[in-house]
Amino acid sequence: MFKKVLVAEDLDSISITVGQVLEELSISEIHHAKYCDEAFLKVKKAIFDDAPYDLLISDLSFKMDHRDTQLTSGDELLAAVKKVQPDLKTIVFSIEDKSFRIKSLFNDLGINAFVSKGRNSIPELKKAIQSVFENDTKILSPELSYALRDKSLIEIETYDILLLKSMCRGLTLDETALDFKNSGVIPNGSSSIEKRINKLKIFFKANNNVHLIAIAKDLGLV
Known part of the structure; x- marks a missing residue:
């Protein structure tokens, strides 16, 4: 023991x-x-x-x-x-x-x-x-x-969590891109980040960014 x-x-x-x-x-x-x-x-x-x-x-x-x-x-x-x-x-x-x-x-x-x-x-x-x-x-x-065993969140990656946390902090696309670049997070381009956010909204059936953040908090992602 x-x-x-x-x-x-x-x-x-x-x-x-x-x-x-x-x-x-x-x-x-x-x-x-x-x-x-x-x-x-x-x-x-x-x-x-x-x-x-x-x-x-x-x-x-x-x-x-x-x-x-x-x-x-x-x-x-x-x-x-x-x-x-x-x-x-x-x-x-x-x-x-x-x-x-x-x-x-x-x-x-x-x-x-x-x-x-x-x-x-x-x-x-x-x-x-x-x-x-x-x-x-x-x-x-x-x-x-x-x-x-829960497969509902299988597509969520560490990158997505970092992105959702940035959104919770109220960072804009450009601010998030700069933050990711300084932290070595890839991809860190504004267009790539925007596409990822849109995919997350589709995945979680969120109407907008505010709704997405609310869902993420309810699920304990952030």
């Missing part, structure tokens, strides 16, 4: 419950972090001390307060952690139920398991921890099994 685990969760009650699950699995070293920045620093320090974590269990949503933070979500934490410790096993423990977002966690961030917070979440989390330790891949709560 895992020896050293980090739990990134800002609610004490949930953090304590997760800790109890880990103790039941005889995990000897359990650390907690209420902020994503704090969790990331713990991961980096553990690597520096030559005593890295074996597993990270993280929520996706972290409530903002007076404290200034660089990493504001579990997604950002996972992306940062994977850059410094690519082989770290990761489990997301969240109420998220948007199929695209769950898919992206597995496909883009390489998580090992997703457990939905709910009525049976504790035994499911315990089972997921055991399965991840045994090197099973893509462990998902039964009630969300549809998420990885």
